[in-house]
Amino acid sequence: MKQLQEEQYPGIPVFTLSELNTAIKATLELAFPESVWVVAEISEIRCNSKGHGYLELVEREEEETIAQIRANIWAYTFRNLASKFEKATGETLKQGMKILLQVNVTFHEVYGLSLNIKDIDPTYSLGEMARKKREVIERLTKEGLINLNKQIPLPLVPQRIAVISSATAAGYGDFVDHIDDNPYGYKIFYTLYQSLMQGQEAEASIIAVLKQIRGHIKLYDAVVIIRGGGSQIDLSCFDTYSLAIEVAKFPLPVITGIGHERDDTVVDMVAHTKLKTPTAVAEFLILGMSSFEERLSDAQSTLVIRAKELLREEKHRLQYLMQQFRHIVKDRFNGEIKRIETASHRLIHGATQIIDGNNNKLKLDVNRLVGGLKIVFQEHKNKIKHFGQAIRLLDPINVLKRGYSITYLREKAIKDSSELQTGDIIRTKVYKGSVNSKVEAIDVEE
Incomplete structure (x- = not known):
């Protein structure tokens, strides 16, 4: 390359790629x-089959990435650092987490620039997590949501419970055992809404389940969010604003038993009632029912005692009223008897005077009536006698004695000669006997 440099690029160094990378290294x-x-900030983290960890690290400024680099943790170191971090923070190394790392800056001629992670300071992450948690709490407080769910009255006997948990979680099993086998025999109806309870997808999963319960809001008295029975890690989802606001605004009381021993999560803070474990939640519900039963029993006893007192008071009052009533009735009865006796005497005396006064008048009227009746009876007697004489005179036997006769045609008396025809056989009745004749001629008088 030196010959090429001198011939074509005088004064300018020329490298091969390997030479350049070696120089950079x-x-x-x-x-x-x-x-x-x-x-x-961890933008991406993954572990290969050999246990080595590979990370993408970024720096953001107002959601914009201003720096990015690859990093790795060799398997042995990765196991130690991950375990130490979880014990200190209660969280696993995961995407979105801001961390303080001790690194060696390395450059490989083939794979380029990367960071080899030697150590991670969990105290920085704890402070960062606390800062984010504090910001969420301040925002919820400013928006008036911290105590919103607490203002919803918890029913005196919450018996219909929507449970958000994982069916395989030991904490859910403990909750069910305590509810079903409670020593009082109370019946509490619960429905499990399965959700992820840890990890990066837990937040979205729980929110989705809460929205599902909203669609059946009339079926339940309260919502219970429980987890437990495993490691106390990956609880950061319960410190997010999105999940906290969903719990705070939920229209039913929300009871938590997340199992965080060190301090309360943000979801615990906005919930109606926070308890440490699923078992504590079950005991809370059972003791609430027991307390209500005791109140009912006390109220029943008080009611019985008060009822007996009222019965005694009413019995005494009734006895007094009965005595007063007897005196009043007796006095009234005696007064009425006297009044009736006086009225009876007056009535008898007045009736006697009226009867005596009308007796003579009645006798005169009777005499007059008897005299009038005798006259009327005599007149009717004479009329009856006269009618009897007239009836005897009109008797057909007496008429026949005087020479008269009666002619019959077929046993019917003949009153008009026009009723006869020539040749008819007629019978003529006389006083003694009768004569049969045959009509020879008929004279009809006009």
Whole structure:
């Protein structure tokens, strides 16, 4: 290359690619002879089959990437650093996390520039996570959402519960065992809405489930969010603004049993009631029902005692009223008897006077009536006698005695000669006997 440089590019150094990369490597080794500490955000992280970790590190400024570089952690170091980080922060190394790393700046002639990670300071990440959490809490407080869900009254006996958890989580199993086998025999109806409870997709999964429950809001009294039974890692999803606001604005009381032992998550803070474990949530529901039953029992006892007192008071009052009533009725009855006796005497005396006064008048009227009836009876007697004489005179036997006769045609008396025809056989009745005749001629009088 030196000959090419002198002939065609005098005064300008010319390198092969390998020479250039070797020069860059040497320069970087001189510039960064020892490891340095770097603050960066994990844009991507993956682990290969051999256990080596590969990261993409970025620096952002107002959501814009202003720097980016590859980094790696060899398997043995990766295992140690990941374990130390999880124990210190309760979180795994993951995308979106801001970390402080101790790195060696390396340059490979084929693979280029990269950082070899030697150590990670978890205290920086803890501070960064705390800062983000604090910002979320301040924003929720400013928007008036921190205590919004707490203002929803929890039913006295919440028996219909929507449970957000993983079916395979030991915490969910503990919750179910305590609910179903409670010593009081209470019946609590619960429906599991399965969701991811840790990892990068947990936040979106829980939000989706909450929206699903909204569609069946009338079926439930409260919502329970529980996890547990595993490692206390990957809880950062419960510190996000998106999930916290969904819980805060939920139209039912939300009870949490996330199982974070060190401090409360943001979701715990905005929830109606926060408890440490799924078992504690189950006991809270059962004890609430037990407390309500005790209140009912106390109210029943108080009601029975008060009812007995009222019965005694009413019994005494009724006895007093009955005594008063007896006196009043007796006095009224005696007064009415006297009034009736007086009225009876007056009535009898007045009736006697009226009867005596009308007795003579009645006798005179009776005498007059008897006299009038005798006259009427005599007149009718005379009329009946006269009618009897007339009836005897008109008797057909007496008429026949005087020489008269009756002519019959077919046993029918003949009153007009026009009723006869020549040749008819007629019977003529006289006083003694009858005569049969044959009509020879007929004289008809006009």
